[in-house]
Amino acid sequence: MAKNKDKVQEITPMSEDFAQWYTDVILKTEMVDYAPVKGFMVIRPYGYAIWENIQSAYDKRFKETGHKNVYFPLLIPESLLQKEAEHVEGFAPEVAWVTHGGHERLAERLCVRPTSETIICSMYSKWLKSWRDLPYLYNQWCSVVRWEKSTRPFLRTSEFLWQEGHTLHETYDEAQAETLQMLDIYREVAEEHMAMPMIVGQKSESEKFAGAFATYTMEALMHDGKALQSGTSHNLGQHFTKAFDITFTGRNGELEHPFHTSWGVSTRLIGGLIMVHGDDNGLVLPPKIAPTQVVVIPIAQHKEGVLDKAYEIKKQLEEEFRVEIDASDEYSPGWKFNQWEMKGVPIRLEIGPRDIEKNQVVVARRDNGEKTTLSMDNLNKSIEELLEDIQQSLYNKALKMRQEKTFVAKNMEEFKEIIHDTPGFIKAMWCGDETCEAKIKEETKATIRCIPFAQEDLGTDECICCGKKSDDMVYFARAY
Amino acid sequence: MAKNKDKVQEITPMSEDFAQWYTDVILKTEMVDYAPVKGFMVIRPYGYAIWENIQSAYDKRFKETGHKNVYFPLLIPESLLQKEAEHVEGFAPEVAWVTHGGHERLAERLCVRPTSETIICSMYSKWLKSWRDLPYLYNQWCSVVRWEKSTRPFLRTSEFLWQEGHTLHETYDEAQAETLQMLDIYREVAEEHMAMPMIVGQKSESEKFAGAFATYTMEALMHDGKALQSGTSHNLGQHFTKAFDITFTGRNGELEHPFHTSWGVSTRLIGGLIMVHGDDNGLVLPPKIAPTQVVVIPIAQHKEGVLDKAYEIKKQLEEEFRVEIDASDEYSPGWKFNQWEMKGVPIRLEIGPRDIEKNQVVVARRDNGEKTTLSMDNLNKSIEELLEDIQQSLYNKALKMRQEKTFVAKNMEEFKEIIHDTPGFIKAMWCGDETCEAKIKEETKATIRCIPFAQEDLGTDECICCGKKSDDMVYFARAY
Known part of the structure; x- marks a missing residue:
């Protein structure tokens, strides 16, 4: 028998305590947990699946614009970090230092990368020969460590996942165009996939990246009226290429320093996603990013034909969408509704004996709570349209919220x-x-x-x- | 004018010095380079693209068998590493230790993960409640660090990329079935995608993983007659689940320790791929894994219509395959042939004025050097068949080599x-x-x-x- 406990775990209302609401949502949806080391997080399957969807949307755009993925080492010699003055000043206070390998003390300390400009530049200086080799358009997906005093999962953690693009160009104009192109790709994916409207622009001198010529940013507004810096793109000029003596033979036969950019987005975006769309019932996920787009919940599932029909619908929808079915007999439908609502799944389908009779399913939208019925004929097409509408509605709602604030x-x-x-x-x-x-x-x-x-x-x-x-x-x- | 230098960089013949051949191949094809820290590698775009193809083939199979991706922290407290006796003994001599965060000395040393059983078990012990939660089927893609004295890129490096699966099960039998299932998936992808025939079996006691109940392995044979351990799957029994006090309420209401597996493949596979298929001209890549499956090289490209036709063919093939065109006017066709041969691209298409007249392309196979012509009609279909044939031939050739050795x-x-x-x-x-x-x-x-x-x-x-x-x-x- 289904247990009669419709209420899932309580989430603190936003209006009461926004920070506690956030913590409740991320822990109770099992997106993330605190790691044994303070300030570090464990990204659980539900949180990681969101990251994979964000990652794949960005990776596709990076590749379409000619970028290739690479992997540079995790550990950077202290001497490399120190080569660019502003950079070391900015990062030295927050790096983790490796001092021993096995049982031996290292001759030189190594830092766990807080970002990879220095080690990448040291290799670029070895590889680059001619203007014909340019541009270098490389990107890396990895984790970085920055020792933080005050942390919050996704938003600010001592380790986070991100991508860092590092490019070299023949001219300043090309580097500037790249810097702005990548910012625009950041904005495009954030808006179109994550339904998060962005303000784009340039950082002031005091807020720019340590070692940058100019930093550009996209900024989102959260439900509590605070801003979230969601992605930055840096025109690094020749600061690093001079410090690391990166040169190439130019078209006129003379040695020149290339122009340099770097740009990154991180798991911080997940924090933004939560705080832009979420509500007092938990997560609200845009369809394009949701690990599960549709959940099918059988009603009176012990009655003949219900489970069969529910699985049949699941199978049919799976051809096009990310679908789960919740057919456990441990919990009541009401409990399941709340559970999947909390997880932010865009569409819930309910299917019971009466629905089967009428050749219909009951459809509940997570974004606005609307409940309606859909014919089982052409269900895939109806769901596709509904998901598109939800995606657009979430963006509109977030934009309206920002405008009002x-x-x-x-x-x-x-x-x-x-x-x-x-x-x-x-x-x-x-x-x-x-x-x-x-x-x-x-x-x-x-x-x-x-x-x-x-x-x-x-x-x-x-x-x-x-x-x-x-x-x-x-x-x-x-x-x- | 095209430079008349048909010879690309020389590769030491295998028969002369196999180790030098390997080094020449990986460096000259720009798959990898040595990092500033001894024993670490930089994976360049060509090497990383191969890794992405391997990764995506495995990731697909992991997900099809119900596994979900997660991310656990890079840094593990020393006390956690020490909880399982055999494990700490096995790994302690080769871990990198973080002793400082920013300007402060840490109260407890943290090791950069050499593998994640300990930190994952510490979280599992917090999460697991009931037999209903089982199995846990999680996987993580990440880098790990093991301080090695003697290193070679891909084969043995102080940092490498890998995946590590970590699962929990209600019974021993389920854990054993999982251990063998994952070994079989390892073998299947290695054989079907990488065309590398594998011997599968169990490790002896002295060769098993530190802390395992039993270790299973797939082993490949290299051109020089040496074996390469290419992937391992461990039945960890209850060693870790007892050490970390992971318990669940069983079906009979009593507390039990779950059974545990872990399994991993790494960038080492790329080393195997090189040493199984390569020859004196460089890399030979199986079509399913090759970053570029077909390279189009225009002949007499200054003649009217040649470049247009070459690009047209490229565009047509791109709908189904990974295609590059080499239309630079800096090098002669002969130089280009050698260059792309060295890079192991499975099929080279040559297209010149006479070919255009005859509505044909010249096709050269990298695996056996055969050169023939194909009609431009139904070219995609012909290429598809050819790639399949190359894939199968490479496997057969590798199997024959192994049998002979x-x-x-x-x-x-x-x-x-x-x-x-x-x-x-x-x-x-x-x-x-x-x-x-x-x-x-x-x-x-x-x-x-x-x-x-x-x-x-x-x-x-x-x-x-x-x-x-x-x-x-x-x-x-x-x-x-």
Whole structure:
């Protein structure tokens, strides 16, 4: 007999405690768990399957744009890390050091890669000969370690999975075009697959990557009004190629330093996915990324023909979609509904004796809770359309949420009021001075998320902090 | 003008110096390079693309058999490593130790995973509750570090890429079935995709995994007559589940320890692929694994229509195959032929003005050097058949090579003669005593590769070493 426990594990409501809501969701859906070492995470099958879907969407676009995957070593000699001054300053405080191999102390400490510019540049300097070899368009999927004091699974962990692209180009313009192309691919996959609308733009000097000439970013807004830096693309200029003495014989026969980019997205995107779409019942997953797109739940499954029909439907849908069936007799249908809702599966199909009689299935949408019936004729086609609609609806909903949480501030008073009362993005003018940026951060904990490509006229050209004439509209927010 | 240099970089002939041949092949085809840290490798695009093809063939089979991917942390606390006695003894001498995070010394040393049984078991003990949760069928793709003194890219490196499956089962029989199932999947993909015939069987006690109840292996034979352990599957019994106190409530309501397996294949397979199929001209890649299956080379490409036709053919073939075109005007066709031969591309298509006139292409097979012509009509179909034939021929050729290098020895004199004159697999009887095994190893450097599932009657039942009555026929060989 089915147990009569319709309530699954409780999730703290978002409105009560957003951080606890997040923790409840990631642990209770079994996406992730805390590892024995503080700050590290274990990515469980449900979380990893989401990562595989994100990964494959990006990998496809990288390959379509001519990039090839490679693998560089995990361990980097300390001397290599130190070659680019800004870079070592930025990363040295947060790297893990290997000092012993087996029973022996190493002559030189090795760091577990926090990012791979240095080791990759050391190899590029060996390989590159001629302008004919360029561009180098390489990417690597791996894990990196950055010793973090305060961590949260997916959002900030001492180890995370990511990809890092590392390219070399003959000219500055080509490197800049690559930097922007990869940012656009980041945005495209985030928006089209993960249904996460993005603000794209350039980072301020103080927020850019250690060693970069310019850093570009895509920023998403979470339900709690905080921003999430979701992917960055760096034009590294010739900083590293000079430090690592990478040269090539140019078209005119002279030795030149190539121009260099790097770009990365990580498992942090999963954290964003959760906080953009989730609700008080748990996860809400966009169909393109959901490990399970449709779950079939038999009703009164002990009655003749029900299980057979449910499996038949599963089999038919599996030809095109990622489908699960929950035919366990341990739990009631109500319990199952809640369980699969919590896991964010886009569509639930219910099939019972009366549905079979009427040649129909009951369909429940996770995104808006709508429940309706569909004919079993042409079911695959109906499901396909429904998944497309859900995908688009989730994007629209997230965009609407962001728009509702995006404000304009013309002076610091307004700014502080917004940050306090209705956290979200704040559009404001900024003079470009780091002093103003630092002052705003100190007083409000809000940082400049980016100087967006899409500039707007806010009806003022005075810096929100010092009042000086400003050309740049920027997005401010408190951020993860 | 095309440069007149038909000879590409020289590769040392196999017969002259097999080790140098191997090194020449892997470096000159740009599969791999030496990293700044001794014993570590950089996997370049051509090598990594082969790994991606191997990986995807295995991953597909793992998922078809119900396994899910996960990710466990890179760093393992020393105390966890020490929980299973045989395991720590086996691995402690070869792990890399992290002692500092940022500027701080860690309270406990962390090892960079050499394999993940310990950290995975520590999590399993937290998660597992009931027999209903079983089996756990998880797999992880990652890199591992084992500090090695003597290394060779792909074959033995201080860091390598691999997958490690880790499963838990209710009963011993289920764990044993899983262990053998995964070994069979290893063999199947190695034989069907990589065209590498395998001997499968059980490892002797002295050769088994540190902490295993029983280890099973697949062994391939290289051109130089040495064996390569190519994948292992371990029935770990309850060794780890007891050490890590993993329990579940059984069907009878009592607490039980589950049974446990682990299994892995690694980038070592790429080394095997090279040494089974390669020849004096370089790599020979099986079509299913080759990053490029067909290369199109235009002849007299400055003549009108040639390049257009070559690109047209490329485009048509790309719908079904992995195709490259080499239309650079820097090198002569002869140089290109050698270059792509060295890279092991299964099929080369040549297309020149006369071919266009005759509505044909010239086709050269990498595996046997045969050169013929094919009509441009139904070219995709012809290429498909040709690739299938090449795939099968490579397997047959490798099997024939192995058979020719497999011998029977009935006494130590014969054994030593074979090892000296015609290295390869030696089938011989063995009493099961570790003393005999050690003595043979000391005198001949040959080890027991496995006790094969397919036992044969060698016409004697006396141990080759001590003469005692023996039940087991085993395979001996010198090995990588």
